[in-house]
Amino acid sequence: MKNTQDHSERLTWLLGPAVAALALLAWELVVRVTQLPAFILPAPGAVWGRLLIAVQDGTLLRHGLVTLQEVLLGLAIGVLAAALLGYWLARSPRWERLLAPFVVASQSVPIVAIAPLLVIWFGPGLLSKTLICALIVFFPILINTIVGLHSVPQELRDLMRSLQASRAQTFRLLELPAALPVFMGGLRIGATLSVIGAVVGELVGADRGLGFLINVGRGQYDTALVFVAVFALVALALSLYGLVVLAERRWLWWQQKSNPSSFSYGEQ
Amino acid sequence: MVSNAPLLSVEKVSASFADRNGQLAVLRNVSFSVPRGQFVCVLGPSGAGKSTLLRLLAGLLPASRGRILFAGQAVQGPQAGVGLVFQDANLMPWRTALDNVALPLELRNDPDAIDRAWDMLNLVGLRGFEQALPSELSGGMAQRVAIGRALVQDPQLLLLDEPFGSLDALTREKMGEELLRIWELEHKTVVMVTHDIHEALYLADRVLVLGRRPASIKLDMQVKLARPRKLAVRYSPAFGRMAARLRAAIEN
């Protein structure tokens, strides 16, 4: 029983690298067959070489750190603001009904469209990018905070009330743990969206960051550099997502025991 | 005089809810009092207001008229000394059985919370399941945890709202026996809502029947069956007569 489980576990782990290897092979084949020039589609080997250079001369680290800073700062601010507002709205149904249409409407404004405005207002530096990240992160966290708090069973609220729990105790011992699964779902989405926000901001106007690197690569027909930057962004988003999943495993152990999520591979 | 005073007295209590067409009167002029140590069961048709009555007693809901006295004090909100058990176990899924039982003590910053919760789990027959999560417990076991959680703070009054309603008939009987055993040990005052006539007669010293909405007390019957009771008491003629009386009171 245990053995077959281990076996299929190992298979899942091998599947990822296998698919990646196949994709690389296909890529190489396309380049060879079509003979596309390197500024349109560089070979995997060329991208690898460009990556090594970018690592050695410190370009990747320098720009990567800039983007990371924007992403984390924006995520922190967005999550904090959305969680606070969400908590308040979930506790005041009247305000929730009043504000809900505005919150939803604000979502139909594409972030790409207002990014230039933010860069105009707050300059091409860290501030405008952080704001874009915070804005894009805000909505999913807000919604999931509210939905999570609404999912707290009324009977457990009654229980806490009958035990004369204080406001703070009710939050710490009931609302927080009960809302956490849904909240963490929002955080998974928020973490990856934050990376998108940072890149959008950098593409619009910046003098550093991975998005800026993409612009540089494009301008110099250095397409391999564009690929390097894109892969770095993917790695960044995946790592953030992985961190959230790790946090879930720590905090939601009680839930994983009964229904492990298919979006977090691996054993406990 | 003081020792004779009832632990709980309900005086001309009415309750109503606001609904679409004005007010829905649920309870009207309900009066009864419960002496210390008595085991009272409340029966009544569905929707009669049994849960509402229990929520009033627990201080979770204000009465629209009348008043409720608990240990001589007017009930104005939830208060210490009352333990509550709901229809479904209503446990926190992120807490182990032990931690669920310890919750009321933890809220009071009791340094012995875990030790006392441990003893309580033993009392309700869950030794060895301290670290189990609610999702790993059967319905009956979860309900035992809920009873342990209500008892752990040593309440004077235990309120149970159809505590075995979601269990199968056999488990239900076992849990009833178990509850009697604990009650005989701890001798709490108990008010328990049930819809099972036999369960009420087997457990209670006294059965109250609520009528249809807006409900008042239709029948207040003493159950004079010797204790400790065996399950076989159900087959005695006296039991049958009382069951028939209760059924008649509920049905019309």
Ligand SMILES: Nc1ncnc2c1ncn2[C@@H]1O[C@H](COP(=O)(O)OP(=O)(O)OP(=O)(O)O)[C@@H](O)[C@H]1O
């Ligand atoms: N919070 C509430 N708001 C409005 N109406 C309510 C509320 N709680 C209960 N009611 C109404 O009051 C009436 C009595 O409800 P209650 O839950 O007390 O009945 P019950 O006797 O416990 O029924 P059951 O045996 O089905 O549990 C029902 O008609 C119900 O619709």
Ligand SMILES: [Mg+2]
């Ligand atoms: Mg009920």
